[in-house]
Amino acid sequence: MSQKNEFTLQQLLERVNSRRRSGDAGSDRVRTITARIVGDLFRAIDDLDVSADEFWAASDWLSRLGASGQMGLITAGLGFDRLLDIRDDEADRAAGRATGTPRAIEGPLYIAGAPLSRYEARVDEEGEQIPGEVMVMEGVVRDAQGRPVAGALVDVWHANEKGRYSHFDPDQKEFALRRRIETDAQGRYRFRSYLPPGYEIPPVGPTAELFQALGRHGNRPAHIHFLIAAPGQRVLTTQVNLPGDTFIDDDFAFATRDGLVVTLEPGTPAAGYESLGISAPFTRVQFDFTMQVARDEEESKPLARMARAVG
Numbered sequence: 001m002s003q004k005n006e007f008t009l010q011q012l013l014e015r016v017n018s019r020r021r022s023g024d025a026g027s028d029r030v031r032t033i034t035a036r037i038v039g040d041l042f043r044a045i046d047d048l049d050v051s052a053d054e055f056w057a058a059s060d061w062l063s064r065l066g067a068s069g070q071m072g073l074i075t076a077g078l079g080f081d082r083l084l085d086i087r088d089d090e091a092d093r094a095a096g097r098a099t100g101t102p103r104a105i106e107g108p109l110y111i112a113g114a115p116l117s118r119y120e121a122r123v124d125e126e127g128e129q130i131p132g133e134v135m136v137m138e139g140v141v142r143d144a145q146g147r148p149v150a151g152a153l154v155d156v157w158h159a160n161e162k163g164r165y166s167h168f169d170p171d172q173k174e175f176a177l178r179r180r181i182e183t184d185a186q187g188r189y190r191f192r193s194y195l196p197p198g199y200e201i202p203p204v205g206p207t208a209e210l211f212q213a214l215g216r217h218g219n220r221p222a223h224i225h226f227l228i229a230a231p232g233q234r235v236l237t238t239q240v241n242l243p244g245d246t247f248i249d250d251d252f253a254f255a256t257r258d259g260l261v262v263t264l265e266p267g268t269p270a271a272g273y274e275s276l277g278i279s280a281p282f283t284r285v286q287f288d289f290t291m292q293v294a295r296d297e298e299e300s301k302p303l304a305r306m307a308r309a310v311g
């Protein structure tokens with residue numbers, strides 16, 4: 001009897017990874033990466049003696065993960081987002097590029113197109129009810145030489161008092177706690193909001209399921225996200241952390257960076273901040289951003305990761 005269709009693991013893997021339709025070039029890059037990942041998984045299943053039940057449970061979990069929209073939580077929680085930052089940092093060091101403000105992961109909760117204003121903004125909603133400690137964050141966007149960058153777009157977003165982000169949370173208005181601020185002629189920006197609490201993954205869903213099984217928590221320390229773009233400058237994606245949070249050195253997304261923990265200045269007098277509706281002492285946060293020179297046009301495009309992925 002001929003042995004045309006009976007395979008060992010290795011023979012099967014070779015076939016899976018070498019099949020192609022004649023005349024259809026496809027993508028060598030996709031083939032290379034797919035072959036590596038499938039091969040690594042074949043070996044993991046074999047080495048760890050993964051049962052059929054375990055395999056199909058994992059497959060079902062992945063289906064539910066995709067349907068739930070929580071893929072971005074899992075990539076962050078399993079360290080992939082930080083890994084990409086580590087690799088970019090290494091590439092910068094190897095290329096001798098000025099580092100400037102450390103990068104920090106974008107995370108899965110950015111939404112493009114937030115309301116835009118010049119120099120200053122209220123990131124929180126105006127109103128009687130102030131859901132946290134009043135904060136003004138302000139500073140200058142600088143280039144690698146320390147010169148102010150006028151007309152930089154500072155995109156800022158953070159969680160509400162319950163640790164939830166607008167757009168994903170049906171209880172918040174569109175673009176709540178999301179704004180874009182264009183720096184003035186001196187490169188300055190400032191905004192009023194309130195000190196946000198930390199974030200916790202949804203308690204029910206595929207992410208919580210995996211983290212439970214891993215015995216891990218799903219907490220991020222209090223943080224504020226930034227995506228800063230200016231002509232000729234490399235887009236800077238980063239976050240600042242508020243000091244004093246229990247999880248500051250135990251972020252489930254591994255995104256805290258030593259250079260990005262800000263100092264709070266409580267009791268700052270209101271004088272000079274009236275245009276932000278401030279009439280009593282408040283907590284000030286001072287933070288300057290230093291950008292890198294863009295090596296090419298691509299590096300200065302103000303695209304978030306979703307836009308990069310599809311475009």
Ligand code: MBD
Pocket residue numbers: 072073076105106107108109199220253255
């Ligand atoms: C967040 O708020 C966040 O910033 C990241 C990276 C992941 C989940 C929630």
Ligand code: FE
Pocket residue numbers: 107109199223225
């Ligand atoms: Fe966040």
